[in-house]
Amino acid sequence: MTAPEWSTDPSLLDTRRLDRSGVEPQGRPAAVVFPRTPEQVQEVLRDAYASRTPVVPRGAGTALTGASTAGAGAIVLDLTRMDRIRELRPDDGVAVVEPGVITAELDRAAAAYGLRYAPDPASLEISTIGGNIATNAGGLRCAKYGVTRDSVLGLDVVLADGRLISTGRATLKGVAGYDLTSLFVGSEGTLGVVVGATLRLRPLPDPTVTFAASYRGVADAVAASVALATARIQPLLAELLDEATLDAIDAADGTQLRKAGSALLIVQVDGGPREAADAAAVLGLAATDLRSTTDAVETAELLAARRGALPAIERLGRPLIEDIVVPRSRLAEAVPEIATIARRHGIPICTLAHVGDGNLHPIIVAGRPGEPIPAAAERAADEIFGLALRLGGTITGEHGVGVLKRAWLARELGPVSHDLQRQLKALFDPRGILNPGKAL
Numbered sequence: 001m002t003a004p005e006w007s008t009d010p011s012l013l014d015t016r017r018l019d020r021s022g023v024e025p026q027g028r029p030a031a032v033v034f035p036r037t038p039e040q041v042q043e044v045l046r047d048a049y050a051s052r053t054p055v056v057p058r059g060a061g062t063a064l065t066g067a068s069t070a071g072a073g074a075i076v077l078d079l080t081r082m083d084r085i086r087e088l089r090p091d092d093g094v095a096v097v098e099p100g101v102i103t104a105e106l107d108r109a110a111a112a113y114g115l116r117y118a119p120d121p122a123s124l125e126i127s128t129i130g131g132n133i134a135t136n137a138g139g140l141r142c143a144k145y146g147v148t149r150d151s152v153l154g155l156d157v158v159l160a161d162g163r164l165i166s167t168g169r170a171t172l173k174g175v176a177g178y179d180l181t182s183l184f185v186g187s188e189g190t191l192g193v194v195v196g197a198t199l200r201l202r203p204l205p206d207p208t209v210t211f212a213a214s215y216r217g218v219a220d221a222v223a224a225s226v227a228l229a230t231a232r233i234q235p236l237l238a239e240l241l242d243e244a245t246l247d248a249i250d251a252a253d254g255t256q257l258r259k260a261g262s263a264l265l266i267v268q269v270d271g272g273p274r275e276a277a278d279a280a281a282v283l284g285l286a287a288t289d290l291r292s293t294t295d296a297v298e299t300a301e302l303l304a305a306r307r308g309a310l311p312a313i314e315r316l317g318r319p320l321i322e323d324i325v326v327p328r329s330r331l332a333e334a335v336p337e338i339a340t341i342a343r344r345h346g347i348p349i350c351t352l353a354h355v356g357d358g359n360l361h362p363i364i365v366a367g368r369p370g371e372p373i374p375a376a377a378e379r380a381a382d383e384i385f386g387l388a389l390r391l392g393g394t395i396t397g398e399h400g401v402g403v404l405k406r407a408w409l410a411r412e413l414g415p416v417s418h419d420l421q422r423q424l425k426a427l428f429d430p431r432g433i434l435n436p437g438k439a440l
């Protein structure tokens with residue numbers, strides 16, 4: 001077996017020290033290693049286990065929570081060179097991939113067979129399947145197709161001491177044993193290193209119809225999104241942009257979105273002409289403006305507002321992207337309450353939401369990059385997490401806990417569940433070498 005490539009080059013280490021959260025770990029990692037095979041990952045972990053050296057598994061480093069940051073003394077296990085799609089089996093509806101495959105590349109490869117890999121985080125052109133699995137990433141399409149967990153059938157995982165196990169199955173059904181696959185999904189690199197995944201593919205749907213509906217305010221937009229569910233329409237995606245977000249996009253891109261209404265709802269349906277007609281009727285009821293299309297170029301234009309939102313907000317200052325979920329029926333309370341929190345702390349908050357599944361991304365504009373985060377921003381974030389729990393929701397819908405939300409996780413879980421989760425961590429990683437200080 002050949003040895004994996006290692007580097008201690010300080011400039012390379014600096015690129016593997018951070019993720020996209022703005023979290024600054026203490027010091028610089030000791031080394032970065034680039035395995036190409038599961039055996040090489042096993043070798044790295046066997047040595048790290050023996051020497052009790054912390055190991056931070058890493059995909060593309062796009063985490064928004066500090067989950068993939070690496071501080072002094074850690075080895076960064078960079079999995080991006082394990083990037084092969086090993087099998088695509090259209091008859092079985094599965095793909096077998098290495099962890100470093102870029103998500104969008106798998107989706108494109110599946111499309112050649114009339115299939116799709118459904119999970120589509122907005123980072124799908126840059127993030128990896130391994131990172132998506134470790135964070136249980138969501139995305140725009142998960143209103144209909146679920147989060148990453150709903151597409152993972154089985155995993156190959158290297159444990160902290162270097163042993164390799166396979167979990168789950170290669171079939172579409174199967175219930176044998178405890179569901180270790182689900183346990184590893186979303187474990188943020190703290191229980192094992194994913195070195196292979198068997199993933200579910202789904203048929204490409206009928207032509208998709210995209211709607212952009214403007215409303216007088218978020219209350220009307222939220223009501224329209226809830227009315228879709230009541231009418232038993234299952235949108236593929238349903239994205240809400242509030243007034244502050246529309247203002248930011250108009251200022252950045254020279255568009256006039258805000259003129260058509262103070263809230264914008266972008267909806268896609270893929271269930272055929274009848275469903276599209278029903279969706280148009282529901283959305284049109286209170287809309288101040290309603291556009292729809294099946295044309296690919298026009299679809300991209302309608303979706304451009306959603307895709308351009310984050311870059312537009314970044315022009316206002318450093319974005320702290322929060323990620324709460326509330327029951328859909330409580331969205332109408334959550335969205336205005338977030339605007340009230342913004343006013344109370346005198347800090348801009350732009351809210352984007354995957355309303356189909358109640359997932360809100362309040363984006364707090366927290367000073368300028370490089371400056372300390374203003375105390376008002378921290379207080380606003382705290383109140384937003386409190387709001388989520390008060391409304392019966394959760395502190396993270398898709399981005400995970402990382403280092404930023406550990407205290408809030410303890411509150412959400414309660415002492416007994418929290419303690420059980422710590423015991424699970426100790427069982428899988430008794431020496432605490434895997435991504436220490438993250439997720440729990």
Ligand SMILES: Cc1cc2nc3c(=O)[nH]c(=O)nc-3n(C[C@H](O)[C@H](O)[C@H](O)COP(=O)(O)OP(=O)(O)OC[C@H]3O[C@@H](n4cnc5c(N)ncnc54)[C@H](O)[C@@H]3O)c2cc1C
Pocket residue numbers: 019020056057058059060061062063064067068079099120121122123126127128129130131132133134135136137138139140187188189190192193194195310398399435438
């Ligand atoms: C512009 C932008 C848009 C985004 N949009 C979304 C979105 O819509 N939905 C969403 O959910 N997230 C989104 N994210 C967050 C991020 O892209 C996801 O969390 C993604 O899943 C991280 O993948 P990655 O390859 O970058 O993983 P990394 O950031 O490298 O790692 C993330 C976590 O996974 C662990 N990990 C990585 N690979 C492995 C492995 N093979 N085995 C075990 N553990 C591993 C790491 O230790 C870390 O804990 C966005 C980020 C950006 C920058």
